[in-house]
Amino acid sequence: MKEYFCDVVVVGAGPAGLAAAVSARQSGAEKVIIIERDVRAGGILQQCIHAGFGLKYFGQELTGPEYAERFQVKAAEAGVKVLMETTAMEIREDERLLVCASKQGLVKIYFGALVLAMGCRERTRANLMIPGSRPAGVYTAGTAQKLVNIYGHKIGKEVVILGSGDIGMIMARRMSLEGAHVKAVVELMPYLAGLTRNKVQCLDDFGIPLMLSHTIVDITGIDRLESVTIAPVDENKKPIMEQAQVIPCDTLLLSVGLLPENELSRTGGVTLSGITKGAVVNQFKQTELPQIFACGNVLHVNDLVDQVSAESEDAGHFAALYAAGTLPGGEALEVKPGTGVRYVCPQKVVLDGEEDVTLYFRTTAPGRKTTLKVCDENGELAKRTLTATSPGTMEHLVIKADQLKGLKGTITVTAEHEEVLA
Numbered sequence: 001m002k003e004y005f006c007d008v009v010v011v012g013a014g015p016a017g018l019a020a021a022v023s024a025r026q027s028g029a030e031k032v033i034i035i036e037r038d039v040r041a042g043g044i045l046q047q048c049i050h051a052g053f054g055l056k057y058f059g060q061e062l063t064g065p066e067y068a069e070r071f072q073v074k075a076a077e078a079g080v081k082v083l084m085e086t087t088a089m090e091i092r093e094d095e096r097l098l099v100c101a102s103k104q105g106l107v108k109i110y111f112g113a114l115v116l117a118m119g120c121r122e123r124t125r126a127n128l129m130i131p132g133s134r135p136a137g138v139y140t141a142g143t144a145q146k147l148v149n150i151y152g153h154k155i156g157k158e159v160v161i162l163g164s165g166d167i168g169m170i171m172a173r174r175m176s177l178e179g180a181h182v183k184a185v186v187e188l189m190p191y192l193a194g195l196t197r198n199k200v201q202c203l204d205d206f207g208i209p210l211m212l213s214h215t216i217v218d219i220t221g222i223d224r225l226e227s228v229t230i231a232p233v234d235e236n237k238k239p240i241m242e243q244a245q246v247i248p249c250d251t252l253l254l255s256v257g258l259l260p261e262n263e264l265s266r267t268g269g270v271t272l273s274g275i276t277k278g279a280v281v282n283q284f285k286q287t288e289l290p291q292i293f294a295c296g297n298v299l300h301v302n303d304l305v306d307q308v309s310a311e312s313e314d315a316g317h318f319a320a321l322y323a324a325g326t327l328p329g330g331e332a333l334e335v336k337p338g339t340g341v342r343y344v345c346p347q348k349v350v351l352d353g354e355e356d357v358t359l360y361f362r363t364t365a366p367g368r369k370t371t372l373k374v375c376d377e378n379g380e381l382a383k384r385t386l387t388a389t390s391p392g393t394m395e396h397l398v399i400k401a402d403q404l405k406g407l408k409g410t411i412t413v414t415a416e417h418e419e420v421l422a
């Protein structure tokens with residue numbers, strides 16, 4: 001069996017893996033390898049041909065492939081080795097990763113530090129258990145995006161979309177541009193799941209109705225989808241069947257959430273969070289197994305790729321320090337979501353850190369005049385008041401480097417709205 005030795009190995013050549021690998025090289029790791037199962041680097045961005053990427057990171061509006069290409073160039077310039085068509089199979093003890101390469105077969109990779117950047121996959125009809133028949137014409141929004149944008153297929157004419165996440169809204173616009181009639185975007189919650197900017201640009205601009213507090217209760221069709229039945233839901237999310245209505249359509253797209261792809265992480269015994277479904281990490285993006293780091297959507301689902309790049313650069317930087325034996329360790333405090341907050345990442349803060357610590361989190365409900373706060377046993381550490389917040393938008397607060405040594409007890413993040421919207 002062939003063997004490779006490296007300082008840092010990264011699994012996944014999406015935006016997270018590319019940014020982590022470049023940053024690891026820039027932070028002194030000599031030999032950095034990326035393992036990628038696809039034939040091309042770039043991850044999901046390859047199929048996101050719309051613009052809107054890179055506004056924060058590059059100060060320019062790029063398409064997904066353009067954004068990915070910039071990082072591919074950076075990786076090549078930094079001397080990162082990318083093993084394409086190679087799938088990471090198992091993390092073994094003694095800093096070994098077992099991968100299967102299309103040409104070489106099984107290969108062992110010995111590493112100083114491992115960065116997990118495998119992204120996420122979409123929830124499917126099976127995850128939701130939508131009743132009804134099983135005709136053709138039901139796709140996850142990402143699969144539809146790939147079929148339309150990469151393979152150039154026309155997948156349907158009369159479309160209903162379940163879920164108001166960003167991918168669903170972007171596909172509503174894409175299908176309209178392809179000449180389809182998008183009849184509705186149906187959302188179970190009383191508020192939008194994705195970014196407001198996507199509602200304006202993808203639904204409002206195309207006259208596509210958004211039906212909040214509704215769900216699909218039946219799917220009919222023998223060979224091809226013929227209709228879906230939608231019903232409003234009560235405050236317990238229970239469908240009100242007396243008010244159900246049938247919408248004729250030939251295509252249903254599901255945009256009902258993403259699940260971090262952590263099967264590989266489990267083989268190595270990485271501790272996962274029950275809420276994010278990603279690894280439990282400290283501010284260095286270091287998991288509870290000190291040689292393993294995680295970043296990007298496999299850690300927690302991000303709404304903006306620019307954010308993924310920034311967070312992944314941290315992971316690569318700290319992985320390089322770990323491989324060189326210079327990453328601080330020692331006492332860590334827990335970070336917990338408090339009132340109005342669904343989760344916080346990282347879940348731990350190491351007191352010996354030398355940089356500011358950014359805590360990323362999502363609120364539980366939309367609201368106006370929201371005060372975001374992070375406190376420890378001694379009191380308030382940071383605070384911001386925003387005119388509006390929503391669970392679709394990732395929020396953040398910063399603990400300053402000079403506050404770290406004095407932290408005590410549990411660190412708690414809260415979000416209190418003056419006006420709750422749902």
Ligand SMILES: Cc1cc2nc3c(=O)[nH]c(=O)nc-3n(C[C@H](O)[C@H](O)[C@H](O)COP(=O)(O)OP(=O)(O)OC[C@H]3O[C@@H](n4cnc5c(N)ncnc54)[C@H](O)[C@@H]3O)c2cc1C
Pocket residue numbers: 011012013014015016017035036037038041042043044045048053086087088089117118119120121122141142143145166167170258261264295296297298302303304305308
């Ligand atoms: C369908 C879909 C559409 C999206 N559209 C948008 C959008 O329009 N705008 C936006 O800002 N964000 C969008 N996102 C969010 C987007 O995923 C993130 O912004 C970003 O791409 C996440 O980067 P990542 O590197 O963490 O994951 P990914 O881009 O998913 O990359 C993960 C990489 O890891 C590889 N991989 C996984 N497991 C293994 C393994 N075991 N061995 C080897 N390689 C492996 C995959 O092949 C892939 O290349 C979308 C997400 C999805 C799923």
